[in-house]
Amino acid sequence: MKIKPFITDRIQTKHTSFKVDLNLENNVTFINGESGTGKSALFSFLEELAVEDKRIRCFNYLDYKKSYKNSIKRSKGKLFIIDNADILLDDNMRSFIAFDGNNQYIIIGRNPTGLHLNIDEVYELQNQEIDGITLFTLNKSF
Amino acid sequence: MITVYKKKNIPKNMQLISLNDIYFNKYTVEILDERAAEIIKIIDHSDMLNKYTISSRFNGTVLNIDKLSTGCKTVLNIMYNADSIFDICECGDNALDVVYSLPDGNVYCSYPFISFEMKKVNVFDKQGIHEIDSYEELKEWWINED
Numbered sequence: 459m460k461i462k463p464f465i466t467d468r469i470q471t472k473h474t475s476f477k478v479d480l481n482l483e484n485n486v487t488f489i490n491g492e493s494g495t496g497k498s499a500l501f502s503f504l505e506e507l508a509v510e511d512k513r514i515r516c517f518n519y520l521d522y523k524k525s526y527k528n529s530i531k532r533s534k535g536k537l538f539i540i541d542n543a544d545i546l547l548d549d550n551m552r553s554f555i556a557f558d559g560n561n562q563y564i565i566i567g568r569n570p571t572g573l574h575l576n577i578d579e580v581y582e583l584q585n586q587e588i589d590g591i592t593l594f595t596l597n598k599s600f
Numbered sequence: 601m602i603t604v605y606k607k608k609n610i611p612k613n614m615q616l617i618s619l620n621d622i623y624f625n626k627y628t629v630e631i632l633d634e635r636a637a638e639i640i641k642i643i644d645h646s647d648m649l650n651k652y653t654i655s656s657r658f659n660g661t662v663l664n665i666d667k668l669s670t671g672c673k674t675v676l677n678i679m680y681n682a683d684s685i686f687d688i689c690e691c692g693d694n695a696l697d698v699v700y701s702l703p704d705g706n707v708y709c710s711y712p713f714i715s716f717e718m719k720k721v722n723v724f725d726k727q728g729i730h731e732i733d734s735y736e737e738l739k740e741w742w743i744n745e746d
Contacts, residue, residue, distance in 0.1 A: 475659050493671025493692035494644035496658065519621050542670065544689040545618055568690055569711070585658065592658045 459574040461485040465537045465562040471507040477593045478503050484579050486555060486563045488570045490599065491582035497566045500583060500594055501541040504564070508539070518542050527551055534560040543567030602678070602705045603722040603729065604742070605685050611724075616708055617677065618687040624673035625666050628680050632665075636676055643672040643695050671695030678705035688713055712742035 461484060469480045478500060480487075489497060501518060508514035515533070517526045518541035526546065530538055531554060540546055544567045547555070552572030555563055565573070570580055581596040610616055617623045629651065637648040645657040646668070656663050668676075671691040675698050678686050685706040688699055691713075699707060700715035720733040723741050732738045 491692060493669040493695040494646070494657065495669075495692070498669065499658075499667070519619055522619060542621075542690065545687075568692070571711075587658070590659070 459486075459556060460576060460579065463562050464560070465513055465535065469504070469507070469537075469564075471503055473503040473506060475591055476503060477591055478507075479593060480564075480596050482562070482564070484575075486565065486573055486575060486579065487596070488573060488575055488580045489564065489566045489583055489596065490568055490570070490580060495583050496585055496594060497583055498541055501539065501566060503594075504539050513537050514539060516541075517546060519545055522546065530554070530558075530561070536560075537562045537564070539564045539566075541566040544569055547572075601720050601722055601731075602699060602702050602707055603724055604738070605706060605708045605724045606742075607708065607710070609725050610685060610708070614683065614685055614706065616685045616687065617681075620674040620677050620686060620690065621666075621670055623681075623684075623686075624668070624677055628673070628677050629665060631680050632676065635679065639675055639679070639698060640668065640672060643675060643698060644669050669695070675699055675702070678702060678707060682706070709742075712739045714738055714742075 463482045463485050467482050471478045505516045508516050514537045516539045538561055543565045549572050556574040577600045578598055580599040582599045584595050584597045586593050632651050640646050640648045640654060646654040648654050652665050653662050654665050672695060674686055674688055674691055675695050679702060682704060685708050688707045689709050691699060696715045697717045700718040714735055718735055720731060722729050723732055732741060
């Protein structure tokens with residue numbers, strides 16, 4: 459289900475020798491890929507960015523027992539970044555996110571089922587090293 | 601070979617671990633040995649420096665071992681804890697291939713999650729343990745209700 463991003467179409471940040479430059483084409487951006495490609499590292503850099511950017515809220519496995527679901531459902535104008543989505547997002551939340559007209563999402567996980575995404579809305583993280591700096595960008599998975 | 605469980609048939613004396621990161625950081629890390637280094641190299645392309653540190657695949661800096669990927673931690677949890685069952689739903693394809701190549705271990709996933717490299721697994725259901733050696737048969741077993 460292709461919907462233009464509600465909050466932003468680009469995220470850029472820097473963390474020591476890492477740079478992040480993500481072009482966001484859809485309101486829900488699902489990132490998957492092999493283990494060990496830097497997905498959770500990316501999450502930690504975006505978590506740091508969220509300290510300065512009030513539009514961004516981050517959740518991962520550390521929030522498993524917290525009320526992140528209600529927080530998402532009550533919010534407006536936020537960019538939610540969710541790591542460990544296979545654990546955190548049940549069918550109900552996936553359906554909510556797919557039809558949420560108030561917020562934008564970057565979801566990191568393995569299984570995009572229930573988010574009503576087209577195959578070309580699933581992305582993989584790509585990294586390249588330039589002069590000692592590791593740059594993370596997004597590439598379509600298929 | 602690994603044994604695959606369905607949720608309703610998990611034996612009472614075994615626990616199902618879904619939060620692989622936390623379990624690894626708390627328990628598995630204490631029992632790692634040189635076997636872990638090979639797994640870490642294969643999946644995360646990192647070098648294990650000692651029980652608590654690895655070198656980053658990106659820039660070689662020394663990192664706490666808690667920075668391993670969830671997929672890598674899941675494989676290590678399965679390898680080192682034969683008395684528990686681990687949810688493999690967060691494994692990438694590379695970690696999944698390693699899971700299915702392990703000589704033993706116990707796994708669970710709420711949907712069929714099978715490596716194309718699979719050769720043979722045990723499955724545990726109400727009939728007990730039995731062996732499956734084909735992808736299609738395993739998928740069918742996983743989908744079917746007992």
